[in-house]
């Protein structure tokens with residue numbers, strides 16, 4: 001067993017787990033953060049995407065021990081006391097989700113993407129979410145939500 | 160899913176990593192980005208007794224660009240190399256191929272050297288290393304050696320790294336003067352492993368005639384297959400080159416297998432199309 005400490009959504013968290021504990025399972029089972037969803041567990045579906053030091057990564061393809069000492073952001077950490085983040089609000093407004101299973105992965109992926117590319121073109125948006133699968137929406141509303149989120153973020157920054 | 164249990168090693172220096180690898184012997188595996196190894200563990204297709212996690216070995220986290228070429232250290236992630244304008248200026252094939260490696264999120268973790276060590280015949284970077292005649296530097300607790308690309312890929316998912324060896328960095332030679340390169344592949348969806356792919360390098364002589372044309376193929380053979388197509392192009396200037404002749408030569412000199420993704424005949428057809436497409440584009444770049 002390993003004592004594993006990492007900062008999750010700004011809070012230092014420690015739990016003990018085996019070396020083979022996937023980061024996705026560590027977040028869900030050891031830290032009780034069940035917002036991160038587990039789909040395929042081989043990196044294809046993108047549901048388990050979280051931010052590691054600000055960059056989106058698959059939490060099913062990383063061991064919790066490897067993430068020790070790093071900063072993590074999960075879907076639970078995207079909003080703040082004031083409410084949901086602009087990306088979350090945009091997904092709600094544009095119906096960018098139906099069953100919601102894939103949503104945490106999309107939200108983390110898109111949050112990091114818009115930080116790097118605040119005014120993306122259509123093709124860039126498609127490329128950015130190409131690694132996340134959604135079986136409900138048909139993607140069109142997700143793409144709209146990404147563009148809407150870019151507008152909301154720009155408005156917020158202007159204030 | 161739960162990977163099988165293993166003993167975890169978290170070295171902070173290369174020497175510590177090599178030491179752990181030497182002691183683990185046949186039962187040891189290097190863990191780099193984990194984007195190929197962890198799926199195998201999750202599906203229980205591999206069960207190494209010891210994992211040597213090199214993610215804390217900061218001395219391996221390097222991308223060095225010189226006029227001679229690009230050196231990618233074992234911790235250089237796909238995304239970092241893809242974003243490097245310096246690397247793209249010296250060797251454009253790297254960025255061109257990296258854009259086809261998985262999805263952006265996977266490229267944030269996966270490493271260039273890990274992709275070479277994994278030696279997947281459907282992977283892009285082994286073909287790039289092969290067509291450029293690059294090399295991999297391997298280190299063990301006993302010393303170092305340089306393995307040329309032509310000897311590095313031993314079979315499907317099999318490199319020629321020996322027990323106790325860690326690939327410390329890979330060298331991608333620069334594109335010489337009057338040369339151009341191009342990459343293309345066909346996959347069912349962008350980001351999937353390709354049904355066939357090609358990386359081409361074309362060089363022109365002083366009279367702007369094609370004096371060298373090499374293409375490496377992925378998903379066509381058990382290891383990256385390099386064909387020298389120079390003779391089939393008859394040393395002409397690019398505008399009058401018979402690219403279809405080169406494509407025909409390529410189709411006649413490959414022997415792809417069929418599988419669930421594509422039949423052998425379809426792969427052969429794709430290899431021809433991609434030969435023509437990449438040679439044409441590479442020659443254009445060389446002008």
Ligand SMILES: Cc1cc2nc3c(=O)[nH]c(=O)nc-3n(C[C@H](O)[C@H](O)[C@H](O)COP(=O)(O)OP(=O)(O)OC[C@H]3O[C@@H](n4cnc5c(N)ncnc54)[C@H](O)[C@@H]3O)c2cc1C
Pocket residue numbers: 042043044188189190191192193194195196197198233259260261262265268269270271272273274276277281282283284320324325326327350351352353
């Ligand atoms: C959904 C998905 C899609 C993908 N699509 C593609 C694709 O289209 N094309 C493609 O090329 N790849 C693809 N990949 C794989 C990805 O590129 C991997 O990052 C890469 O193949 C392996 O790099 P890694 O650093 O993750 O290695 P790891 O997974 O850590 O290791 C892979 C193997 O190499 C060995 N190894 C790693 N580094 C070293 C070293 N320095 N010395 C000795 N041995 C070492 C390990 O022991 C292991 O056997 C995909 C992955 C996923 C999850």
